[in-house]
Amino acid sequence: MTNNYCVIMGGGIGSRFWPFSRETYPKQFLDLFGTGRSLLQMTYDRFSKIIPQENIYIVTNESYSDLIKGQLPELDENQILLEPTRRNTAPSIAYATYHIQAINPEANIVVAPSDHLIVHEDVFMESVKKGLLFVQEHGDALLTMGIRPSRPETGYGYIQGYEADAGGFAKVKTFTEKPDYDLAKIFFDSGEFFWNSGIFLWNVAAIQKALHKYMPEISARFDLGAPVFNTPEEKSFIHQNFPYCPNISIDYAVMEKADNVYMLCVDYGWADLGTWGSLYDMGEKDIDNNVKLTDKTMIYESKGNVIAVEDPKRLVVVQGIDNCIIAESGNVLMICRREEEQRIKQFIADAQLIYGKEYN
Amino acid sequence: MTNNYCVIMGGGIGSRFWPFSRETYPKQFLDLFGTGRSLLQMTYDRFSKIIPQENIYIVTNESYSDLIKGQLPELDENQILLEPTRRNTAPSIAYATYHIQAINPEANIVVAPSDHLIVHEDVFMESVKKGLLFVQEHGDALLTMGIRPSRPETGYGYIQGYEADAGGFAKVKTFTEKPDYDLAKIFFDSGEFFWNSGIFLWNVAAIQKALHKYMPEISARFDLGAPVFNTPEEKSFIHQNFPYCPNISIDYAVMEKADNVYMLCVDYGWADLGTWGSLYDMGEKDIDNNVKLTDKTMIYESKGNVIAVEDPKRLVVVQGIDNCIIAESGNVLMICRREEEQRIKQFIADAQLIYGKEYN
Numbered sequence A, B: 001m002t003n004n005y006c007v008i009m010g011g012g013i014g015s016r017f018w019p020f021s022r023e024t025y026p027k028q029f030l031d032l033f034g035t036g037r038s039l040l041q042m043t044y045d046r047f048s049k050i051i052p053q054e055n056i057y058i059v060t061n062e063s064y065s066d067l068i069k070g071q072l073p074e075l076d077e078n079q080i081l082l083e084p085t086r087r088n089t090a091p092s093i094a095y096a097t098y099h100i101q102a103i104n105p106e107a108n109i110v111v112a113p114s115d116h117l118i119v120h121e122d123v124f125m126e127s128v129k130k131g132l133l134f135v136q137e138h139g140d141a142l143l144t145m146g147i148r149p150s151r152p153e154t155g156y157g158y159i160q161g162y163e164a165d166a167g168g169f170a171k172v173k174t175f176t177e178k179p180d181y182d183l184a185k186i187f188f189d190s191g192e193f194f195w196n197s198g199i200f201l202w203n204v205a206a207i208q209k210a211l212h213k214y215m216p217e218i219s220a221r222f223d224l225g226a227p228v229f230n231t232p233e234e235k236s237f238i239h240q241n242f243p244y245c246p247n248i249s250i251d252y253a254v255m256e257k258a259d260n261v262y263m264l265c266v267d268y269g270w271a272d273l274g275t276w277g278s279l280y281d282m283g284e285k286d287i288d289n290n291v292k293l294t295d296k297t298m299i300y301e302s303k304g305n306v307i308a309v310e311d312p313k314r315l316v317v318v319q320g321i322d323n324c325i326i327a328e329s330g331n332v333l334m335i336c337r338r339e340e341e342q343r344i345k346q347f348i349a350d351a352q353l354i355y356g357k358e359y360n
Helices: A039-048 A062-071 A089-103 A121-137 A181-190 A204-214 A216-224 A234-244 A250-255 A276-282 A338-355 B039-048 B062-071 B089-103 B121-137 B181-190 B204-214 B216-224 B234-244 B250-255 B276-282 B338-355
Strands: A004-009 A056-061 A080-083 A108-113 A116-118 A142-147 A158-161 A169-176 A193-203 A261-266 A270-272 A291-293 A296-300 A306-309 A315-319 A324-329 A332-337 B004-009 B056-061 B080-083 B108-113 B116-118 B142-147 B158-161 B169-176 B193-203 B261-266 B270-272 B291-293 B296-300 B306-309 B315-319 B324-329 B332-337
Touching: A004 A039, A004 A089, A039 A056, A039 A062, A039 A108, A039 A116, A039 A121, A056 A062, A056 A089, A062 A080, A080 A089, A080 A234, A089 A108, A089 A204, A089 A216, A089 A234, A089 A250, A108 A121, A108 A204, A116 A193, A121 A142, A121 A193, A121 A261, A142 A158, A142 A169, A142 A204, A142 A250, A158 A181, A158 A261, A181 A193, A193 A204, A193 A250, A193 A261, A193 A270, A204 A216, A204 A250, A216 A234, A270 A276, A276 A291, A276 A306, A276 A324, A276 A338, A296 B338, A306 A315, A315 B338, A324 A338, A332 A338, A338 B296, A338 B315, B004 B039, B004 B089, B039 B056, B039 B062, B039 B108, B039 B116, B039 B121, B056 B062, B056 B089, B062 B080, B080 B089, B080 B234, B089 B108, B089 B204, B089 B216, B089 B234, B089 B250, B108 B121, B108 B204, B116 B193, B121 B142, B121 B193, B121 B261, B142 B158, B142 B169, B142 B204, B142 B250, B158 B181, B158 B261, B181 B193, B193 B204, B193 B250, B193 B261, B193 B270, B204 B216, B204 B250, B216 B234, B270 B276, B276 B291, B276 B306, B276 B324, B276 B338, B306 B315, B324 B338, B332 B338
Parallel strands: A004 A056, A004 A108, A056 A080, A142 A261, A291 A306, A296 A315, A306 A324, A315 B332, A332 B315, B004 B056, B004 B108, B056 B080, B142 B261, B291 B306, B296 B315, B306 B324
Antiparallel strands: A108 A193, A116 A270, A142 A193, A158 A169, A158 A193, A169 A261, A324 A332, B108 B193, B116 B270, B142 B193, B158 B169, B158 B193, B169 B261, B324 B332
16 A cells, blocks of 8 residues: 555646636646536545555646645645656656655556546546556556547547456557547447546556666666655756656557556546547536536527636526537637637637737 | 707616626616717717707616716716606606706707717717707707618618608608518618607707697696706605606607607718617628627637627637627626527526526
């Protein structure tokens, strides 16, 4: 139990969720569901039930340091690992790995995004415990959580596995990018494909070995600084070296290349709240399939919309509008067809160009 | 000149312009075009160029007393005639008539709404001067301004006239309600029909005579109090008697019944800013026929919308939406198809029922 560690990835910008998610206040810090806890806090709450509180780390961009401290005041300063630049997940995970290794070379680590929604927390926690036990007992195995798909979703990557054992563990055959609808339908019908959750489990030695094998650009650099991790010199070492790490995801850097990757097949009501579409899919729908993430609405002859307004006092009246995102947060009101949500990044770029940085 | 008076009707709620126009802050008090002057102030400014300032009166509901004083501090307290209840235009005009008669029985009066847009002010002022001269010289004539239609508009009432004389004055044949499109087209093509502007001119004796003939329910009551008008007792008399007046418009109560009604045919770029549709029609359009009454917009694949947002810092991003009203003011965001704007009154009623009076 005390060898179990958790790394929460909390540095994303969440631009696909604009205007709620802002560069200065990304979506993991938002209380999207009005529960009183942000997505980050809910992630922390889940893990703190099964991992010793002092073994939970947040890796994030240093610009979010104060946000993290404000939302998770129970964390010790050295549990927040700050990156000086944005470098995707592989460098973040490498940083956390070297830090935890310096503390406990026997560590088993679960790595998780900070912006996921988990519906059945008890099932989730049992799966994490099972996974940590698996990686403790299976030498250099790299384990990922594969979510049993409930629909032919085109917004997620998929993992194809060989037949799972009685415990739900399957060796991974392939990782795939987000499919088009026809391919997603084939994946869904086959029963062999699971959604790629981005939740990984491994012991320190296993991920170290994989980094050395597949990401020597990172491991060679961090090896030079190995003695300074978990010391007062770590910060300045990271400042000098982290910016030179390649901008690459752990999926692409390691998981898709390694041959000792396993998947724990699970089904705990999961969603990557990465996009308005995923929020729409997960949200509770009214009789006309509208999802309302706001207190006061009056909706007439309107179907398939997702309506999210930050100000709880604001009444939203919608008439004659179908399949749109209607989102208002801070200084932006956006109304956009749901099928065009991939253009939000362009809207942000345009907004910054025309009206300045305060709109991104 | 000193016999010329003006009565500005400033008591409407403007509910068809919700959520900008609110019961506590109706549209005549709004600076809709960002000119620094509200519609009421612009109305006052126009008349004060041709009518002695001390001869201009505002009739309004007493709940707007402070708003009027704030926007028109140059008015003396007794130039603001306060109604204790809402009773449409006939009682308002009767009240103003009795008040002005007590001051000057030779008065010629122009009565005008406070929420109209006039594009060519010089033409307008010449017309008012011409009209005041006409009613001074034509005994008991009741004169209305008829606006030469520029399109087969279905949102206005029409006035049919006999042939106009060289000065543009025509005897009125009929008043008609708002027509459907086919009828509006016939009206427009005929050349005999003009828009009913709601701007009236008459001398005190003429409107008194008409009120006695067609509205004895009002005149009999006000005759009893005739000695108190323009005295300190007027206020308490009005408080006791005004609520008993019938709720009826001057058009319906007098103009449609009288046989001595004339119309001055004019063309000074007029709009009744009563509805979102009229605002859309009057507004400057971009290349996709969107009307933007807000500072910061980014519009993609969207046509024929009217976009009005109160907060000048708010950026509005619209993608894939056609022919809608997108309006945000105070605690309400409304998105509604333009052709359904007549339902706004129902929205207000629903909002009050569900969420309380602060939304109406």
